[in-house]
Amino acid sequence: MSSATDPRSATDEALARVFREETGRLVAGLVRFLGDFDLAEELVQEAVLSAIETWPSSGIPANPAAWLTTTARRKAIDRIRRESRYRDKLVLLAGSPAPAPTEPDDRLRLIFTCCHPALAREAQLALTLRAVCGLTTPEIARAFLATEPAMAQRIVRAKRKIVEAGIPYRVPSREELTGRLQEVLAVLYLLFNEGYLASAGPVAHRRDLTTDAEWLAGLLGRLLPEEPEVLGLLALMRLHLARAGTRFDRYGGLVLLRDQDRSRWNRNAIAAAGRLIEQAAAMGRPGPYQVQAAIAALHSEAASWEETDWEEIVALYSLLLAFQPSPVVRLNRAIALRHLAGPAAALAEVEAVAPELDSYHLLHATRAELLRDLGRAEEARPEDEAALKLTQNPAERELLRQRLLD
Amino acid sequence: MKYILLFCGNEERWDTMAEAERNGMYARIGEWWGSHSASGKIFGGEELQPVTTATTVRHNGDSTVVTDGPFIEAKETVGGFALIDVANLDEAIELAKTWPAKGLVEIRPLVVDSSM
Numbered sequence: 001m002s003s004a005t006d007p008r009s010a011t012d013e014a015l016a017r018v019f020r021e022e023t024g025r026l027v028a029g030l031v032r033f034l035g036d037f038d039l040a041e042e043l044v045q046e047a048v049l050s051a052i053e054t055w056p057s058s059g060i061p062a063n064p065a066a067w068l069t070t071t072a073r074r075k076a077i078d079r080i081r082r083e084s085r086y087r088d089k090l091v092l093l094a095g096s097p098a099p100a101p102t103e104p105d106d107r108l109r110l111i112f113t114c115c116h117p118a119l120a121r122e123a124q125l126a127l128t129l130r131a132v133c134g135l136t137t138p139e140i141a142r143a144f145l146a147t148e149p150a151m152a153q154r155i156v157r158a159k160r161k162i163v164e165a166g167i168p169y170r171v172p173s174r175e176e177l178t179g180r181l182q183e184v185l186a187v188l189y190l191l192f193n194e195g196y197l198a199s200a201g202p203v204a205h206r207r208d209l210t211t212d213a214e215w216l217a218g219l220l221g222r223l224l225p226e227e228p229e230v231l232g233l234l235a236l237m238r239l240h241l242a243r244a245g246t247r248f249d250r251y252g253g254l255v256l257l258r259d260q261d262r263s264r265w266n267r268n269a270i271a272a273a274g275r276l277i278e279q280a281a282a283m284g285r286p287g288p289y290q291v292q293a294a295i296a297a298l299h300s301e302a303a304s305w306e307e308t309d310w311e312e313i314v315a316l317y318s319l320l321l322a323f324q325p326s327p328v329v330r331l332n333r334a335i336a337l338r339h340l341a342g343p344a345a346a347l348a349e350v351e352a353v354a355p356e357l358d359s360y361h362l363l364h365a366t367r368a369e370l371l372r373d374l375g376r377a378e379e380a381r382p383e384d385e386a387a388l389k390l391t392q393n394p395a396e397r398e399l400l401r402q403r404l405l406d
Numbered sequence: 407m408k409y410i411l412l413f414c415g416n417e418e419r420w421d422t423m424a425e426a427e428r429n430g431m432y433a434r435i436g437e438w439w440g441s442h443s444a445s446g447k448i449f450g451g452e453e454l455q456p457v458t459t460a461t462t463v464r465h466n467g468d469s470t471v472v473t474d475g476p477f478i479e480a481k482e483t484v485g486g487f488a489l490i491d492v493a494n495l496d497e498a499i500e501l502a503k504t505w506p507a508k509g510l511v512e513i514r515p516l517v518v519d520s521s522m
Contacts, residue, residue: 166409166494167494172496
């Protein structure tokens with residue numbers, strides 16, 4: 001999180017807000033106008049780079065959308081002089097009035113194209129950030145701790161595939177929508193988690209992806225108001241954000257949910273997220289994101305760790321398991337079960353998934369905790385050591401080291 | 407846009423199939439092929455002889471090496487192909503999803519020479 005007292009980061013945030021609002025719209029309009037995803041996206045990216053060069057000194061223009069559109073058109077005219085390849089398309093753009101910003105919101109098509117299942121997951125992430133949120137390639141590279149040339153190449157390849165493999169620029173049909181939406185939600189949740197976990201590491205020059213992911217989920221919720229899973233994911237993200245400030249102590253150490261200062265949680269945000277969950281539930285189509293949001297809501301609404309409604313949480317994890325039969329979900333259910341049925345019952349559940357999760361640090365950390373609860377401290381120690389070997393996250397490592405010292 | 411659908415599968419599974427089952431499969435493939443040819447989506451394609459009949463010619467600088475077998479040894483092998491002409495990748499994917507023989511279907515766009 002950047003602090004509000006730093007004028008540089010205040011400007012950065014204002015710019016980010018404008019780019020998020022305007023670039024996706026502009027790319028979407030231009031793709032439709034030019035019929036060429038690659039070219040339209042490239043022109044807008046160039047306009048964004050120009051804005052980054054000029055706006056911090058000249059100030060953000062009164063009508064940033066018009067500024068970006070005019071700049072993208074000027075870039076198009078430059079291109080006509082340089083390259084013959086796109087001449088016909090660009091002449092069209094240079095000669096006619098710019099696509100009006102009042103036309104219907106086309107960003108849904110843009111999102112589905114960027115998150116097309118024929119693109120690799122990393123490409124979906126990078127492309128969505130660039131085309132829909134208006135991030136620049138260097139910003140994306142920093143966010144994913146990748147080099148700039150590697151990220152640029154990933155984006156070029158993905159855009160080339162969209163054009164050459166004929167990935168259509170459209171919203172999927174009714175029958176395909178559920179499956180394709182799952183793909184989009186997975187991309188958004190991954191972006192959010194990437195940002196959420198990264199906030200433990202060296203944050204100085206990394207863009208806070210949680211804000212972009214939450215904004216994207218909100219946009220998707222406005223564009224697809226009848227889809228309860230979108231609202232579920234949005235509520236889930238907002239519940240995490242409402243508690244984000246208490247996840248670390250003043251020294252950057254990780255504070256577990258049970259030890260967090262609940263008086264500092266954002267109560268209004270938690271209540272609003274609860275209303276979103278109810279709104280989604282009223283549509284009568286439950287799904288994994290709604291269930292995860294409901295679990296997060298129960299944690300957020302509990303007055304203390306001890307007073308948490310564990311029975312309901314275990315029941316929700318059982319439901320989640322029906323939607324997503326994965327060993328990680330089963331491990332999480334076991335952790336909740338500990339408070340309902342005791343450490344021995346929880347450990348039996350953990351052992352059942354242990355072979356599949358042997359390389360997952362939280363399996364070992366959980367096993368260690370349960371063993372200590374059962375008074376088997378000697379057996380717990382090698383488990384904490386195994387967990388320490390398996391995670392690179394500095395805050396998690398520090399917590400495990402502390403446990404090994406105790 | 408024009409694409410090739412490469413139908414891949416496990417030949418062993420095909421060989422060990424009961425005859426009635428195999429005949430049923432061929433019938434479903436025939437029906438699928440017929441309807442999509444009639445609609446103009448399929449404009450060419452063939453079934454291939456088993457991979458045991460494959461021969462590979464490898465160019466090594468100025469010389470060539472001829473070997474028995476496919477260029478890559480894998481459980482899944484190409485058993486046939488269809489050339490299709492559809493609006494976009496989504497339509498190609500929808501078509502590949504209905505391929506009756508299951509297995510894998512690789513979709514590749516064809517290079518269309520605009521000067522021709």
